[in-house]
Amino acid sequence: MTAPASQFEAYGPVADDLPRVDELLDSLRDVEFPWLREMLGAVLGGGGKRLRPALTLLAGRLGRYDLDLLVPMAASVELLHTATLVHDDVIDQAEERRGRPTAAAQFNNGPSVMLGDYMFAHAAHFVAQTGNLRVVRNFAETLRVMARGELSQDLAAYEYSPDVRRYLDRIHGKTASLFATAAEGGAIVCGAPEPLVEPVRRFGEQLGMAFQVVDDVLDFSATAEELGKPVGSDLLAGTLTLPALLYLDRYPDDNPIRRAFSGVRRRANLQRAINEIRESGLLEESLETAQRFAEQAAVALEPLPGGEPRETFESLTEYVLTRRN
Amino acid sequence: MTAPASQFEAYGPVADDLPRVDELLDSLRDVEFPWLREMLGAVLGGGGKRLRPALTLLAGRLGRYDLDLLVPMAASVELLHTATLVHDDVIDQAEERRGRPTAAAQFNNGPSVMLGDYMFAHAAHFVAQTGNLRVVRNFAETLRVMARGELSQDLAAYEYSPDVRRYLDRIHGKTASLFATAAEGGAIVCGAPEPLVEPVRRFGEQLGMAFQVVDDVLDFSATAEELGKPVGSDLLAGTLTLPALLYLDRYPDDNPIRRAFSGVRRRANLQRAINEIRESGLLEESLETAQRFAEQAAVALEPLPGGEPRETFESLTEYVLTRRN
Numbered sequence: 001m002t003a004p005a006s007q008f009e010a011y012g013p014v015a016d017d018l019p020r021v022d023e024l025l026d027s028l029r030d031v032e033f034p035w036l037r038e039m040l041g042a043v044l045g046g047g048g049k050r051l052r053p054a055l056t057l058l059a060g061r062l063g064r065y066d067l068d069l070l071v072p073m074a075a076s077v078e079l080l081h082t083a084t085l086v087h088d089d090v091i092d093q094a095e096e097r098r099g100r101p102t103a104a105a106q107f108n109n110g111p112s113v114m115l116g117d118y119m120f121a122h123a124a125h126f127v128a129q130t131g132n133l134r135v136v137r138n139f140a141e142t143l144r145v146m147a148r149g150e151l152s153q154d155l156a157a158y159e160y161s162p163d164v165r166r167y168l169d170r171i172h173g174k175t176a177s178l179f180a181t182a183a184e185g186g187a188i189v190c191g192a193p194e195p196l197v198e199p200v201r202r203f204g205e206q207l208g209m210a211f212q213v214v215d216d217v218l219d220f221s222a223t224a225e226e227l228g229k230p231v232g233s234d235l236l237a238g239t240l241t242l243p244a245l246l247y248l249d250r251y252p253d254d255n256p257i258r259r260a261f262s263g264v265r266r267r268a269n270l271q272r273a274i275n276e277i278r279e280s281g282l283l284e285e286s287l288e289t290a291q292r293f294a295e296q297a298a299v300a301l302e303p304l305p306g307g308e309p310r311e312t313f314e315s316l317t318e319y320v321l322t323r324r325n
Numbered sequence: 326m327t328a329p330a331s332q333f334e335a336y337g338p339v340a341d342d343l344p345r346v347d348e349l350l351d352s353l354r355d356v357e358f359p360w361l362r363e364m365l366g367a368v369l370g371g372g373g374k375r376l377r378p379a380l381t382l383l384a385g386r387l388g389r390y391d392l393d394l395l396v397p398m399a400a401s402v403e404l405l406h407t408a409t410l411v412h413d414d415v416i417d418q419a420e421e422r423r424g425r426p427t428a429a430a431q432f433n434n435g436p437s438v439m440l441g442d443y444m445f446a447h448a449a450h451f452v453a454q455t456g457n458l459r460v461v462r463n464f465a466e467t468l469r470v471m472a473r474g475e476l477s478q479d480l481a482a483y484e485y486s487p488d489v490r491r492y493l494d495r496i497h498g499k500t501a502s503l504f505a506t507a508a509e510g511g512a513i514v515c516g517a518p519e520p521l522v523e524p525v526r527r528f529g530e531q532l533g534m535a536f537q538v539v540d541d542v543l544d545f546s547a548t549a550e551e552l553g554k555p556v557g558s559d560l561l562a563g564t565l566t567l568p569a570l571l572y573l574d575r576y577p578d579d580n581p582i583r584r585a586f587s588g589v590r591r592r593a594n595l596q597r598a599i600n601e602i603r604e605s606g607l608l609e610e611s612l613e614t615a616q617r618f619a620e621q622a623a624v625a626l627e628p629l630p631g632g633e634p635r636e637t638f639e640s641l642t643e644y645v646l647t648r649r650n
Contacts (some may be wrong), residue, residue, distance in 0.1 A: 093436040109434050110416040121472040124465035133458050140453040143446035
């Protein structure tokens with residue numbers, strides 16, 4: 001693998017336009033409640049990679065690049081993503097995200113539920129602002145897929161199911177479906193040629209799969225500082241991601257995860273599993289899965305003409321595979 | 326006042342079509358998680374008045390009455406309403422609603438947040454199904470207004486502000502805005518004549534204001550059995566509704582509510598205030614406010630031709646004013 005690309009290089013020509021998405025997101029803070037302004041600053045302020053908005057803007061370059069349509073579309077996608085994180089943190093009772101206390105930990109459940117609802121409402125508002133019924137329909141469908149993903153994610157916690165297929169379904173619902181909508185939405189609102197819309201949607205979807213697998217590997221391989229949360233936090237919260245599933249597959253009969261899930265010395269057994277996973281080759285094996293999704297993403301791009309934006313999509317894929325946080 | 330009308334009489338010609346809305350709502354229960362089916366049954370099953378869907382269907386009679394468009398529109402409005410209640414119950418940590426434990430009390434916060442999100446997602450899906458960008462935009466705007474209403478509702482709890490204007494703003498955001506969208510949406514999707522759209526929206530809005538004031542009076546005047554929750558539960562939860570505000574206005578210098586809000590023998594003082602409000606003429610005075618909104622609703626109907634649906638709108642108003650639960 002090459003050295004990690006910076007996100008700004010990877011975003012190519014749209015990097016300079018992303019601040020317009022941030023400006024629109026900032027407009028949500030124009031609200032009479034100081035505590036809400038503070039919460040919005042905490043969850044929407046710096047630290048986010050804005051990868052989904054970058055995807056939307058890049059896809060727009062396949063048609064008539066119109067920021068008046070792309071910026072609300074991109075803001076809508078980012079809000080849907082962030083609102084989901086905020087509600088997930090209430091559901092999981094998570095303490096930290098991106099190195100800061102979560103809204104749920106900092107502000108309690110009630111305000112976090114309201115914060116998420118407020119962001120969902122604005123997401124719906126921004127997508128309606130595109131004036132494009134097709135993207136509105138996609139948005140609503142993605143919302144349904146993500147709500148189902150949220151459900152099965154929670155259901156999967158502490159359920160001993162060493163089933164990679166179900167894991168892939170889960171990350172599809174949780175991440176890839178929104179990446180797909182982000183990319184497709186940008187293409188549609190800018191009137192990209194119809195034969196390119198499905199390829200770019202497919203590219204977003206496969207990139208989202210790769211992104212989430214890498215995310216799940218980083219949860220084991222990165223340092224707590226890079227992660228902004230404890231190493232192995234998914235497993236500690238009872239969620240089995242790809243590295244843990246491969247570990248279960250390697251030691252099917254008796255292993256610390258199985259013992260922890262059946263209630264035996266939970267924390268100690270999970271910590272032992274985290275250490276063993278970090279020292280095994282299972283993280284590299286998981287990254288090979290991410291690599292395969294990245295290859296599918298590249299295949300999806302084949303109908304696109306050469307040059308930019310295709311090259312930027314390729315550099316985005318490289319960034320997703322090599323990022324460290 | 327006349328004897329309470331039954332809701333079925335009041336809904337006139339659309340009463341027979343409301344089961345189609347219930348059927349569509351039931352389709353949400355086609356989900357692989359038994360606990361979610363159970364929760365959906367608990368919050369969407371019988372007991373609801375389906376007043377908002379009735380309003381949508383009735384407004385559709387001003388145009389080409391098309392149930393294929395009206396049923397998703399009506400289901401969308403009912404889901405938005407119910408999802409908001411479910412999240413409100415998490416926010417308020419409410420124990421009972423409609424005589425049953427709330428989802429939040431029965432299933433804990435996490436599943437209730439997911440249940441609400443699942444219903445919001447389907448609400449967005451159903452409104453997109455109408456294929457009408459104008460109602461989609463209204464829906465998104467209503468979502469924003471309601472999210473703000475949710476915020477100011479929570480903010481108002483235990484904030485001593487004897488301000489009727491703020492109360493009216495709050496119930497506008499919480500209830501009247503969705504009644505307005507329910508009515509307007511029905512008219513728009515059925516292509517009602519344009520000069521009737523704004524009047525029917527205004528009718529819905531004023532009916533919603535009357536409905537909420539009556540609701541807030543019933544919280545004091547009805548029995549715990551009729552309410553399905555303790556008498557005076559709003560005040561006990563720290564929310565000042567119209568009867569309590571009038572009471573504060575009557576006894577501005579020293580009163581049990583003010584003492585309770587400053588932390589003195591909270592429960593006993595609130596209970597005393599509830600008893601005094603029940604025995605005062607303040608409930609009748611509050612109902613006069615509801616009556617005034619009903620009159621505004623009637624004024625809004627003036628541009629409508631005579632006959633049905635105008636007469637049904639009038640009987641609906643009568644039902645809203647005279648209902649006992």
